[in-house]
Amino acid sequence: MKDRISALMDGELDDKAAGLALDALASEGEARDTWRTYHLISDALGKSRMLSDGFSERVAAALAKEPTVLAPRRRPAAEPRRWVALAAGVAAVSLVGWLGVAPQQIAVAPVAQAPLQGTQAKPAVVPLPSGTSDYLLAHQGVSPRLSLQGMAPYVRTVSEQVREPRR
Amino acid sequence: MRAGALSAAAFALATSVAQAQSPEALGWLRKMNQATQRLSYAGTFVYQSAGRTETSRITHYVDASGDIEKLEVMDGVPREIVRTRDTVRCYLPDSRVVKVDRRTERAFPGLLPERIPALARNYDISLGEPRRIAGLDCQGVVLQPKDNLRYGYRLYADRATGMLMSAVTFDANGQDVETFTFTQLNFGNVTRDMVKPRHATREWRIQNTDATPAELGGWRLANELPGFEKVTELKRRLGESRPARQMVYSDGLAAVSVFIEPLDTRRDPVRTGLATMGAIHIYTREVSNHMITVVGEAPAVSVQRIADAVEFRRPQQE
Numbered sequence: 001m002k003d004r005i006s007a008l009m010d011g012e013l014d015d016k017a018a019g020l021a022l023d024a025l026a027s028e029g030e031a032r033d034t035w036r037t038y039h040l041i042s043d044a045l046g047k048s049r050m051l052s053d054g055f056s057e058r059v060a061a062a063l064a065k066e067p068t069v070l071a072p073r074r075r076p077a078a079e080p081r082r083w084v085a086l087a088a089g090v091a092a093v094s095l096v097g098w099l100g101v102a103p104q105q106i107a108v109a110p111v112a113q114a115p116l117q118g119t120q121a122k123p124a125v126v127p128l129p130s131g132t133s134d135y136l137l138a139h140q141g142v143s144p145r146l147s148l149q150g151m152a153p154y155v156r157t158v159s160e161q162v163r164e165p166r167r
Numbered sequence: 168m169r170a171g172a173l174s175a176a177a178f179a180l181a182t183s184v185a186q187a188q189s190p191e192a193l194g195w196l197r198k199m200n201q202a203t204q205r206l207s208y209a210g211t212f213v214y215q216s217a218g219r220t221e222t223s224r225i226t227h228y229v230d231a232s233g234d235i236e237k238l239e240v241m242d243g244v245p246r247e248i249v250r251t252r253d254t255v256r257c258y259l260p261d262s263r264v265v266k267v268d269r270r271t272e273r274a275f276p277g278l279l280p281e282r283i284p285a286l287a288r289n290y291d292i293s294l295g296e297p298r299r300i301a302g303l304d305c306q307g308v309v310l311q312p313k314d315n316l317r318y319g320y321r322l323y324a325d326r327a328t329g330m331l332m333s334a335v336t337f338d339a340n341g342q343d344v345e346t347f348t349f350t351q352l353n354f355g356n357v358t359r360d361m362v363k364p365r366h367a368t369r370e371w372r373i374q375n376t377d378a379t380p381a382e383l384g385g386w387r388l389a390n391e392l393p394g395f396e397k398v399t400e401l402k403r404r405l406g407e408s409r410p411a412r413q414m415v416y417s418d419g420l421a422a423v424s425v426f427i428e429p430l431d432t433r434r435d436p437v438r439t440g441l442a443t444m445g446a447i448h449i450y451t452r453e454v455s456n457h458m459i460t461v462v463g464e465a466p467a468v469s470v471q472r473i474a475d476a477v478e479f480r481r482p483q484q485e
Binding site for chain 2: 123124125126127128129131132134135136137138139141142143144145147148149150151152153154155156
């Protein structure tokens with residue numbers, strides 16, 4: 001349950017899972033306590049000014065200078081156990097003791113993802129270019145497949161009613 | 168689980184290597200090749216791709232002087248294409264346009280029978296399961312690609328004549344991306360009249376492509392795509408007489424065309440990106456003040472890799 005509350009706070013649950021988690025919050029005393037504790041930690045971290053002004057921008061600038069990552073990468077799951085780990089830390093050490101370390105983890109994680117999204121190898125999806133039939137007609141004529149299949153592939157050439165790519 | 172998948176892959180590899188040069192399967196490809204060119208036939212086939220289904224009629228006439236082939240699309244906007252030995256004419260009755268693509272033999276890189284064994288460099292070719300199609304007993308032949316740069320094919324040939332009755336293109340996940348299947352086919356009894364265009368085109372607009380083989384100095388691929396070789400270079404016109412260059416790369420079965428057009432003849436801004444139409448991918452980008460349009464019946468990654476590799480190097484001045 002704690003994992004799910006943590007994920008809910010991070011906006012990582014889909015609609016259905018989020019609905020279930022919220023139902024649990026409405027009914028269970030323990031879940032509600034967890035929710036409050038996590039928010040308390042979150043607030044404490046958010047209000048603390050441990051980082052100098054412009055820290056995020058400077059991290060982003062430094063990352064932008066890094067070599068480009070070309071491999072497509074999924075958006076990393078942002079440490080689903082963050083709040084759980086912090087809660088454990090609160091119990092074991094003290095809230096103040098954690099503040100010196102934790103804000104960096106939280107501040108850096110979202111910034112680090114931004115450049116990755118800009119370098120996805122997946123291309124932009126665009127509608128079929130104007131004159132697609134002309135390209136197809138010109139292309140079909142040079143495809144070796146004609147020798148095997150005759151003109152059947154030309155059916156692709158001439159359709160004037162091609163749909164937009166489906167996504 | 169992972170070990171299981173690995174050993175399954177290893178097993179598939181081992182068996183495919185053993186089958187890669189199945190002489191019987193190669194023999195069927197040769198038969199399809201010959202049947203397509205030598206038989207007279209008339210039939211109806213269904214084309215399915217990306218949720219689109221179209222029925223077409225195809226007629227092939229062969230006599231001593233050569234062959235003529237006619238394709239009529241029965242669904243939607245009426246269209247008709249007639250191919251003679253050196254010319255393809257595409258009739259669009261709604262817009263009263265004929266697109267004429269005349270070509271020399273040198274510009275037509277067909278799949279020659281002697282090149283069929285070379286397909287085994289890029290595909291594992293094996294016998295597939297038998298199937299009955301349009302009342303005919305057919306033999307399956309599977310071309311399994313050796314990498315993810317090309318699609319796979321399941322072909323079904325009539326056992327009696329070798330005629331290709333069904334062709335299925337499948338992707339790396341084994342999903343069908345495109346199918347052609349005859350629903351009815353008759354051999355013989357084709358007359359010359361049956362392959363004549365049905366339209367009187369005296370008042371129609373003619374768009375001539377004027378395709379001629381040409382050396383395209385300066386344009387090339389920085390990196391060629393593994394298994395794809397340049398098979399021809401053409402100068403041509405597209406649509407309403409736009410000048411264009413065309414470079415064609417092929418692995419022996421799949422082909423990818425690179426069209427190069429000077430930007431100043433185009434009014435539309437270039438939209439960089441990928442468009443998809445069933446098994447066909449089209450990637451557009453701008454290089455050295457030219458619009459590059461790459462069109463191929465190949466996976467998106469191949470079309471994009473070729474597009475990204477297009478470059479212009481100014482030829483050395485004397």
